[in-house]
Amino acid sequence: MLRALEIRDMLIIDRLELDFRPGLNVLTGETGAGKSILLDSLGFVLGWRGRAELVRAGAGQGEVVAVFDLASNHAAWGVLREAGLPAEGELILRRVNTADGRKTGWVNDRRVSGEVLRALSDTLVELHGQHDDKGLLDPKGHRAILDDYAGTDAALEGVRKTWRGVGSARRDLSTARAALEAVRAEEDFLRHAVAELQALGPEEGEEAVLDARRRRMQAAEKIRDDIAQASAALGYEGAEGAMSGALRWLEGASEKAEGQLDAPIEALVRAMAELDEAARGVADCLDALDFNPADLEDCEERLFALRGLARKHQVMPDALPGLAAELSARLEALDAGEARIGGLEKALREAEAAYDAAAQALTAQRREAALRLDAAVAAELEPLKMGRAVFETEVVVGPDGPEGRDAVTFRVATNPGAPAGALNKIASGGELSRFLLALKVALHVEAGQGVTMIFDEIDRGVGGATADAVGRRLKALADDGQVLVVTHSPQVAALGAHHWRVAKRVEGGMTLSEVVPLGAEEREAELARMLSGDTVTEAARAAARALLDG
Incomplete structure (x- = not known):
């Protein structure tokens, strides 16, 4: 679980300290307030390849620190042992980016390469959204996902x-x-x-x-x-x-x-x-x-x-x-x-x-499981207002190997009669996020397995009952673990166990981003803003209270 994130002098963030918790963590704020910067900063400390220029204007260097609480059998310890690093206690990742572009990373105060950080990232965090190039969108991992679902160990x-x-x-x-x-x-x-x-x-x-x-x-x-x-x-x-x-x-x-x-x-x-x-x-x-x-x-x-x-x-x-x-x-x-x-x-x-x-x-076991998975995903797509979309787990003959001869690909068709294609090629935006959420729920992959799941604007392009369905499925995923979601939907935000608001402020002629944890009253006000815009009406507040009351 991601316990804390500290960001200093990154883009428009001067200093920020966040304490995350188990369950569903939601981040809201106006467009451009800096929500994506949080994900960029987290990706930076995890070794992801992202923006080239991250250091805040005028600063000599930017720094991000992420602290994780891990179970004794967490896969990250194996990565550390393989890299010859201590594998006990808490896990603290720190990475610095200088103004001239040099990047240096540490794990528990031991200097490491970006390769080690990325290997740790695979065991610590899953990012789901339109920029997801790993996890469920990477066809290379689809066979392993199907095998986990089918229970093909023997x-x-x-x-x-x-x-x-x-x-x-x-x-x-x-x-x-x-x-x-x-x-x-x-x-x-x-x-x-x-x-x-x-x-x-x-x-x-x-x-x-x-x-x-x-x-x-x-x-x-x-x-x-x-x-x-x-x-x-x-x-x-x-x-x-x-x-x-x-x-x-x-x-x-x-x-x-x-x-x-x-x-x-x-x-x-x-x-x-x-x-x-x-x-x-x-x-x-x-x-x-x-x-x-x-x-x-x-x-x-x-x-x-x-x-x-x-x-x-x-x-x-x-x-x-x-x-x-x-x-x-x-x-x-x-x-x-x-x-x-x-x-x-x-x-x-x-x-x-x-x-x-x-x-x-x-192969027979995989094909049978593929049919069950397709049916489970279809059941999840219906309440997400994608009942006419088709999800198909394609199992075709590939070259013989130590794990069989099957090539597995998740394919989708967003409209009836449209040709199916790879998940990461056909779906886009909000559709892609909802496909991923439906697949995640159908697979019963829980954050309790030690991986923090992050959904970036999964509610894009949806509202009302669909947004509520999205939120309830995110909440179900987070019940035994940790999910972070960046959202513009008040229905999704209302279901969060913990809520942060991302906002901009101008200080000394410089625009800065801040993240504020919200209590009960602040949450009501934030949901009302999300419902009504700049002018918060009493009706919006009443609607916000209704959402929070469930």
Whole structure:
């Protein structure tokens, strides 16, 4: 709720302090007295784009302060938190306009941009009238208004959920197709490389084993002849035979040598044992060095094949088994890709069908609510002397989205047979204001939701019973909240819970505007003036009293 508005040096206002209250607040006064300046000033502190020159002539700067009382769950606190501002206590907006055109705003003494002020404005105030370019006149918000009226929360959540499902299925399919296309681009390479690797069948560590074996066989060719000669020298035709002969001779002579040959014979026996061990070792070595020359060729061929394939793929030979597994997996992905694409396409069709069903259910709910809303608005237009006008909530197919596929527009025709058009294009002046009031009442949008509603000359062009109907509907809207109305109608003004008169005065050769709160007697006098003009008659006073008595 707007609790206070302070204006200093704005247009023809030098200093003004207003304390607003809950309920229906009415502002009256002669044309040109400055009522629109109040709205311009309020719009200025809320960041609205309006007049370029607002500073009072002769003043260095103009300033407007607006104080709001808000519930703890009011949407404005969320705007403040998002902007990194304190979100507690009362809400005080202040904005200054210097004579050279610079504008500076504050929220609770923290400097803010006009963007933040405008974001707060959307949660604090609704202006309804011929200059309304937000709220009910903005087609962008009509679908949300209809949804609030229809109570589509559950259906909307269902549509959003299925829309997310469609998005997820589309992303999965797109990713899989891109991956498949990337693999397809190298299909020939993969098939050839996998076949080549599988034919070779490389094993981890194989290159080191082959290299060692090859070196052994190459070395064996060089040393085998020497070792064979050594083996022959150690054998029976060589050292073994000579030592055996020597041992026989010594043993034959030992009986006559009286023990002198015993030690040499024992030493010779030991030497022959060592000689035998050496001969066996050399023979074993010869056996190990014995290989088929074809084996060396095979070993070298295998080793060269491994190293050549490694160079071709620019990896180490030991990495060939891992490369074979990787390329085989990619080839398998290619072969399985079509089947996976088919499954993902099916999942997308199912997700789209789920979305379509949810969107159709939401459309049906919106269309049914649109008919109810049209009937409710028509019922409100009748007492506002617009019974022949037509209000239509148009629900047409639009692009699919997270909130369905419906485009919603409020359309009107002011006269029978006339083509219908958008609310903000067809209606004008008093008609527009009454359309907005009828729609507002039909929607049951109450000021008690924390938004101060302002109606600017909603009674333009009407009087009598129609003006009374306008006033009673404004009063109904204000019963649980706050409504400000600028009016020239005594019937509307009489229904206000609080009344201010806007008037001009001349001071020091300068025209200034003032706003005065009215008590019971002052209200009667103001209503009488509105009824009779400059000359207030007793009949006008009696009529004013009758209006105030209801």
